[in-house]
Each structure stands twice: as C-alpha cells, then as structure tokens.
Amino acid sequence: MPKNTRASSGASSSKKPRWSSEKRSARGLPTERPRGGAAPAERRPGRPQRAEDGRPMWEPRGKDAKFRPERAPEERRRSARPPFDRDARPARDDRPARSDRPVRSYDDRPARTERPARSYDDRPARSERPARSYDDRPARTERPARSYDDRPARSERPARSYDDRPARSDRPARSYDDRPARRGSDERPARGERRSYDDRAPRRSYDDRPAPRRDHEDRAASPNPFPEDVVLERLTAQAVEATAVEGLGFEDLGLGQNIVRAVNELGATEPFPIQAATIPDVLAGRDVLGRGRTGSGKTIAFGAPLVERLLQLNADRPGARREFGRAPRALILAPTRELALQIDRTVQPIARSVGLFTTQIYGGVPYARQLGALQRGVDIVIGTPGRVGDLAAQGKLDLSKTVITVLDEADHMCELGFAEPVQEILDLTAPGGQKLLFSATLDKGVADIVDRYLVDPAVFEVAGEDQASSTIDHQVLLLEQRDKQQVLIELASGPGRKLVFARTRAFAEQLADVLDDAGIRAESIHGDLNQSRRTRALEKLTSGRVDVLVATDVAARGIHVDDIALVIQADAPDEYKAYLHRAGRTGRAGKEGTVVTLVPRNRRRRTEELLARAEIDAEWTSVVPGDDVIAELAGR
Structure with a gap:
C-alpha cells in the first residue's frame, strides 16, 4: 500500500470532528452552524457589534478601568460551559488496523506481454515509396538566353542638340527696374561719394608689450609663480x-x-x-x-x-x-x-x-x-x-x-x-x-x-639708516636642498634665543618637530593657531622655556623679544619688505644681531634680486654640514 494512502488516513484522523447540534446547544451556541453571509453578531454571542466599515463598536470605559476585556463572572462561565469529558472524545482504537484493510490489487490489469503489440506494417517501406523527380524542369541549357539586341546601338541613337535654344546674345537683358526701390535707397551716396576711412585713428601697436617670462626654473621653485614685488617710490621726507x-x-x-x-x-x-x-x-x-x-x-x-x-x-x-x-x-x-x-x-x-x-x-x-x-x-x-x-x-x-x-x-x-x-x-x-x-x-x-x-x-x-650704519650682519649660506635641515640644526644648537622663519605653516611645524627631535627646545607660531596658543608660544620664548621660535611671516612685523641675537631664514621671502621686517627682529635699539639666510643653489639668482631691491649687501658662503663657518655663526 503506498505511502499516499497512509498520509491521507493520518490527515483524516488528526482533523477535529465538528460539533453536533446538541453539543453546540450545550455550549450556548446556535444549533445551526452560521454560514458566510451571517452577521458577525449572529456568529458568536458576546462579541461587540460592528459598524458599517467593519470596525468593532466598543463601549467607552472609565479612566480607572484596567486594560483587559470584559469577561463574564466565573460562575456564569462555568455553568454555561459543560464539564470536559475525556471519554466523550472519539478514541483512536475505533479505526481498523492496517492488517484488516483490504489489500490494493492490480490483478485486474492485463500483463504487458498480453497487450497487443504496436504495428507499423500498414506503412509502405521506404524502398517502395516513389522517388522525388525534378525531370519536369527544363535544363539550364534549354532556357532562352537573355537578349539586349532589341536596344539600338549607342552610335545609332540621335545626338542631343541644343540648337533650338537661343544664343546668349539673343536673350533679352535682365532688368531690375521692376523691383521696388530699397528703403532709403535715395539717401545712399554714390560709390564715389562714400565715406573715407583715412580719418580713422591709427591702429593699436603691440610692440610695447613686455616679452613673455621664461624663468621656468624659478617658477617651479616658488609657491607663487608670479610674485609681485615692486619697489615703489618713497614719499618725499x-x-x-x-x-x-x-x-x-x-x-x-x-x-x-x-x-x-x-x-x-x-x-x-x-x-x-x-x-x-x-x-x-x-x-x-x-x-x-x-x-x-x-x-x-x-x-x-x-x-x-x-x-x-x-x-x-x-x-x-x-x-x-x-x-x-x-x-x-x-x-x-x-x-x-x-x-x-x-x-x-x-x-x-x-x-x-x-x-x-x-x-x-x-x-x-x-x-x-x-x-x-x-x-x-x-x-x-x-x-x-x-x-x-x-x-x-x-x-x-x-x-x-x-x-x-x-x-x-x-x-x-x-x-x-x-x-x-x-x-x-x-x-x-x-x-x-x-x-x-x-x-x-x-x-x-x-x-x-x-x-x-x-x-x-x-x-x-x-638720515643714514642704511646697511653701513646698521648693527645687523647679513649672511647668506648657499647649500644643497637636502642639507638644509642639518645646517639649521647646527645653527640653532648654539646659545641664546633664535628666531627661525619659514614660508609655509606646514614647514614651520615640521622644522619645530625636527629641532625637538634633535634636543633643541622649539615652538611654532603661525596663522592656523588661535590667539591663546600664539601668545603662549611667545611667552615661552620670552621666559626662556624654549630656545627657538619657528614662525611664518605673521611674526615678521611687530613681535619684539629682547636679546634675539640670531635670525635664521630657512626660506627666503618673496618680497623685499618681508626681508627687512624679518631682519628687524634682531639688532633692535642699537644692539648687534645676525641674519642668516639659507638659500638652495637653484634659488640663488632670485635671492640676489631680492637683496638688491632691499639694498642689502650680504656675504655669500657655500657650506655643507659641519663647516666651521656654521659653528661660528651659531656662537659655539
């Protein structure tokens, strides 16, 4: 007996039997089972009635009522429902045993050997079928050839003639007299009387334009490719x-x-x-x-x-x-x-x-x-x-x-x-x-x-405020770019307070870190810092808690720290005024001071032009790390 029979019998045994009319009446339900069209209130008593849109029409409760549905008293619920009788349930033993069920038999089917064999004998054999023939078609050689003999030869065609057209000289001349005159045509002057352009201003000449710049090397080395550093005329004083x-x-x-x-x-x-x-x-x-x-x-x-x-x-x-x-x-x-x-x-x-x-x-x-x-x-x-x-x-x-x-x-x-x-x-x-x-x-x-x-x-x-009467010594150290940081460390390692100028804020912080790593107490000051940090950095230099202050041009004007004997320009400025104000941080009030500018070899020409605009005659020295001139400038 196949599995399908067992599954169907198990499903029928697990299905709950329907209540009879007596059991429905004993449980307080209508004897007739409600159908699909019955109203919700008729299906089960005790349920709230619903409105036309299907929502239940609940009665409002008071504020002190607990959130639980209204239930009937215990006595009424127990009296309305008969006690549960386990023996009333249908027993599983009333089902016939599997052995008592009739065995399914397939004996009424004829055996495969007794079935009539399928026969194709009524079909004619392939050899007996008539062969397909194309003999009714005419051969290609028997088809009539396509002929163009009915066309006349090119030489026999009549030549095209244009003799029936009148000669150009016989054609009537084209006249525009019948066209309406243009608006204002009478006011136009004749060609001989038209305006002369001899009184126009001479054409603009571009010969006085300056030649294009070709200093590509300096342009790549400078962050501002076209620095505007013009020496203006001084006011008469x-x-x-x-x-x-x-x-x-x-x-x-x-x-x-x-x-x-x-x-x-x-x-x-x-x-x-x-x-x-x-x-x-x-x-x-x-x-x-x-x-x-x-x-x-x-x-x-x-x-x-x-x-x-x-x-x-x-x-x-x-x-x-x-x-x-x-x-x-x-x-x-x-x-x-x-x-x-x-x-x-x-x-x-x-x-x-x-x-x-x-x-x-x-x-x-x-x-x-x-x-x-x-x-x-x-x-x-x-x-x-x-x-x-x-x-x-x-x-x-x-x-x-x-x-x-x-x-x-x-x-x-x-x-x-x-x-x-x-x-x-x-x-x-x-x-x-x-x-x-x-x-x-x-x-x-x-x-x-x-x-x-x-x-x-x-x-x-x-009067007389020039380099000759100044107490500031200007020195330029010509070096390789890779040696700049080491030379800076050697210059800053000497005694006393020193001020180092850098062109960018990032380079100023980098130099301060390099000096700290070398054991030299240093702080940086630039425009990205808030005012409290900038003031605190200046106080550290003034009080002697740091020996070196690395700054951008924000400190080039107006910062006065006593006893700064050495100003180091790690980056030469682009403007001669910035150079003068950087140098003015030392040698104040008649005291002596030294300004050292570190210049890579590819920036020499630009630095010479800068010093010429500032009217400064500096001493140039080519150095490498460890030279005696560096130790002399550092005061060691």
Missing part, C-alpha cells in the same frame, strides 16, 4: 640727523613728567631720532608720516605724544575722562594681532600713568571681554581692521568721538587687502581728526590714504 637730537630729553619735546617717567621705565632714557622728529608735530596737532627702520622706537614716537595730546583735549572737557561708557578718543590700527598686543604693552603703561585706559580689539578671541571693556568706557582702542570694522558695523563701537587715528605699518595693511576696510573706518572717525602713519617702509603704496585723509602732512625719516 624731511631727513633727521641723529646728531641733531643729541642732548635732548623727552621733557624738552613737550611731554609731561608722568609720561616721561613711564617712558623711562620702558627703557627709553633718551629720544631716538624718529621720536625727536615726530613728537613736537604730533603735540601740535599736525598730520604726521614717520618712516624709520624696524627697532627705531616708532611705537613710543606716536604712543607718548598721543597720550599727551588726549590730556590737552580732555582739559577742555572736565569730567569727561571718567565718564562711564564713554566713546574712545583715539584709535590705533595694526595689521596683525601680535603687533596690536605689542603696541598695547607699550602704550598701556604710558596711558595709565595719567589715568587713561586702553583696550585691545582683534579677532580670534570671544567678543565678551572686548564688549565689556567698551561698555565700561575706554580712551584708546588698539586693534586690527577686521574686528574694529565688525564692531563698528554692529553699533558696538562708536568712533564718532575719535579725534586721533594712528596707522602702524600702514603699507603692510594695504598689501594685505585692508585698504578699503581702513578707509571705511577712517570715514567713521570725527571729521578733521588728526591722522598719524608710521612704518619702516613707507612709500607710494599708501598714497591714496595720504591724499584723501591727511592734510599737509609732515613726513620724517632718519
């Missing part, structure tokens, strides 16, 4: 001889006793030439332009007379000096945060000596402290153009009472793109206010500001 100020003191220049005492405490006992030349005119209220080399005392040259001038102006306004929330009366702008902080370190003690207050306004730090100082009221604001212009645009900084404005490193601010912001700031100051411009390289780059805002300015420079 009145030269001040150093001998003309001998024997003068700050009291003789018109400064008060408190200010003179504060200046002396800063280390300036006698005025420098640029200070002696500019202080009297500043006190007189004139616009002044001062040009002096780095380290010549320009900060005191405008800081000390600015404080004295404010005292004179406040004398006409009694009580205004201590007014809460007062607007600043003086503004000093610098291109970098470091220079602004250095100016504040010089001007703040001078201002406090007479009861005036200063504050710094620059970017990279939160606004809260700066806004708090402005709300309390200050007399002198020292900051950078970006943050000063931002606060002025927000209405947090009132410059309408500013009567004295100082631009330190004015040419550098214009080079950095601050010319327009500086002009916007100057427009916000009091009309007719005093303007002071100071820089080490004051030239025609600030001519627009000078012509627009300064009235009959007094221009001063110190």
Whole structure:
C-alpha cells in the first residue's frame, strides 16, 4: 500500500470532528452552524457589534478601568460551559488496523506481454515509396538566353542638340527696374561719394608689450609663480640727523613728567631720532608720516605724544575722562594681532600713568571681554581692521568721538587687502581728526590714504639708516636642498634665543618637530593657531622655556623679544619688505644681531634680486654640514 494512502488516513484522523447540534446547544451556541453571509453578531454571542466599515463598536470605559476585556463572572462561565469529558472524545482504537484493510490489487490489469503489440506494417517501406523527380524542369541549357539586341546601338541613337535654344546674345537683358526701390535707397551716396576711412585713428601697436617670462626654473621653485614685488617710490621726507637730537630729553619735546617717567621705565632714557622728529608735530596737532627702520622706537614716537595730546583735549572737557561708557578718543590700527598686543604693552603703561585706559580689539578671541571693556568706557582702542570694522558695523563701537587715528605699518595693511576696510573706518572717525602713519617702509603704496585723509602732512625719516650704519650682519649660506635641515640644526644648537622663519605653516611645524627631535627646545607660531596658543608660544620664548621660535611671516612685523641675537631664514621671502621686517627682529635699539639666510643653489639668482631691491649687501658662503663657518655663526 503506498505511502499516499497512509498520509491521507493520518490527515483524516488528526482533523477535529465538528460539533453536533446538541453539543453546540450545550455550549450556548446556535444549533445551526452560521454560514458566510451571517452577521458577525449572529456568529458568536458576546462579541461587540460592528459598524458599517467593519470596525468593532466598543463601549467607552472609565479612566480607572484596567486594560483587559470584559469577561463574564466565573460562575456564569462555568455553568454555561459543560464539564470536559475525556471519554466523550472519539478514541483512536475505533479505526481498523492496517492488517484488516483490504489489500490494493492490480490483478485486474492485463500483463504487458498480453497487450497487443504496436504495428507499423500498414506503412509502405521506404524502398517502395516513389522517388522525388525534378525531370519536369527544363535544363539550364534549354532556357532562352537573355537578349539586349532589341536596344539600338549607342552610335545609332540621335545626338542631343541644343540648337533650338537661343544664343546668349539673343536673350533679352535682365532688368531690375521692376523691383521696388530699397528703403532709403535715395539717401545712399554714390560709390564715389562714400565715406573715407583715412580719418580713422591709427591702429593699436603691440610692440610695447613686455616679452613673455621664461624663468621656468624659478617658477617651479616658488609657491607663487608670479610674485609681485615692486619697489615703489618713497614719499618725499624731511631727513633727521641723529646728531641733531643729541642732548635732548623727552621733557624738552613737550611731554609731561608722568609720561616721561613711564617712558623711562620702558627703557627709553633718551629720544631716538624718529621720536625727536615726530613728537613736537604730533603735540601740535599736525598730520604726521614717520618712516624709520624696524627697532627705531616708532611705537613710543606716536604712543607718548598721543597720550599727551588726549590730556590737552580732555582739559577742555572736565569730567569727561571718567565718564562711564564713554566713546574712545583715539584709535590705533595694526595689521596683525601680535603687533596690536605689542603696541598695547607699550602704550598701556604710558596711558595709565595719567589715568587713561586702553583696550585691545582683534579677532580670534570671544567678543565678551572686548564688549565689556567698551561698555565700561575706554580712551584708546588698539586693534586690527577686521574686528574694529565688525564692531563698528554692529553699533558696538562708536568712533564718532575719535579725534586721533594712528596707522602702524600702514603699507603692510594695504598689501594685505585692508585698504578699503581702513578707509571705511577712517570715514567713521570725527571729521578733521588728526591722522598719524608710521612704518619702516613707507612709500607710494599708501598714497591714496595720504591724499584723501591727511592734510599737509609732515613726513620724517632718519638720515643714514642704511646697511653701513646698521648693527645687523647679513649672511647668506648657499647649500644643497637636502642639507638644509642639518645646517639649521647646527645653527640653532648654539646659545641664546633664535628666531627661525619659514614660508609655509606646514614647514614651520615640521622644522619645530625636527629641532625637538634633535634636543633643541622649539615652538611654532603661525596663522592656523588661535590667539591663546600664539601668545603662549611667545611667552615661552620670552621666559626662556624654549630656545627657538619657528614662525611664518605673521611674526615678521611687530613681535619684539629682547636679546634675539640670531635670525635664521630657512626660506627666503618673496618680497623685499618681508626681508627687512624679518631682519628687524634682531639688532633692535642699537644692539648687534645676525641674519642668516639659507638659500638652495637653484634659488640663488632670485635671492640676489631680492637683496638688491632691499639694498642689502650680504656675504655669500657655500657650506655643507659641519663647516666651521656654521659653528661660528651659531656662537659655539
């Protein structure tokens, strides 16, 4: 008996038998089994009625009701349902045993041998079938050949003749008289009367254009292929001889006793030439332009007379000096945060000596402290153009009472793109206010500001401020690019504080790591660092916790650290002004200093041109690591 029979019998035995009408009645159900069309309420009592869309219509419950369906009491449920009787279930033993089932028989089928064999005898044999014949077709040779004899020969065809066409001379001439005249044709002049072009301007000539550059080697070596380093014409200035100020003191220049005492405490006992030349005119209220080399005392040259001038102006306004929330009366702008902080370190003690207050306004730090100082009221604001212009645009900084404005490193601010912001700031100051411009390289780059805002300015420079009278020794070491880091380590290993300049921020950090690995304490400073880290790096160099500070050109202007005897330029700058300001970090206030520039051999020509623009005559020396000249420059 095959497996299918067992499976069907097992499925029928496992199927639950249907209840009879008596069992349905005993369980409280209708005797008739509901069909598909019956309503849900008729199928089973106790269920909630449903709406037309099929959803149950539940009755709302109270807030204290538990989340469980409503159930009938236990007694009613038990009485409505009969007790379970296990014996009432159909027993499995009532099924007949497999042995009692009739055996399935296939005897009624005829045997395969008794079945009639299939016969194909009624088909004719292949040999008896008629062969297929193609004899009814004519042979190819019997078919008629295709003939073109019915066509006439080419020689017998009539020649094409054009004799029936009239000759060109017999054709009527083409006339355009019947065409309508063009619009305005009567106004057109005859060809002989048309405009002559002899009065046109001569054609533009391109012969005066400069020849294209061919310095591909230098272009590949420099990060900026087309550096714009143009030596501008210097402003005409009145030269001040150093001998003309001998024997003068700050009291003789018109400064008060408190200010003179504060200046002396800063280390300036006698005025420098640029200070002696500019202080009297500043006190007189004139616009002044001062040009002096780095380290010549320009900060005191405008800081000390600015404080004295404010005292004179406040004398006409009694009580205004201590007014809460007062607007600043003086503004000093610098291109970098470091220079602004250095100016504040010089001007703040001078201002406090007479009861005036200063504050710094620059970017990279939160606004809260700066806004708090402005709300309390200050007399002198020292900051950078970006943050000063931002606060002025927000209405947090009132410059309408500013009567004295100082631009330190004015040419550098214009080079950095601050010319327009500086002009916007100057427009916000009091009309007719005093303007002071100071820089080490004051030239025609600030001519627009000078012509627009300064009235009959007094221009001063110190005579004889050239390399011959300078205390800075300039050295250039010519080397291979692969030897640069080793030579730098040997130069930095000597005693004293050293300042190393690099062109890029990444190279500055790399050199600081190289020096640290060589056992030389070094820190890096560049524009990617926030102000607190930059200030902390400068404090480490000033306090002696590090011996070398590796910086980009952000430190080339305005950073003053005492006793820096050696400046190393790991990368030569692209602009001669940057070279002068880098070199100005040493040899300050008459002290001696050395500037060493490391130049690869493929950059020699460009460096020579740079030194020529800076009017520097340096000594060139070809070196390799371990040479005695390196140890001599390092001071070992």
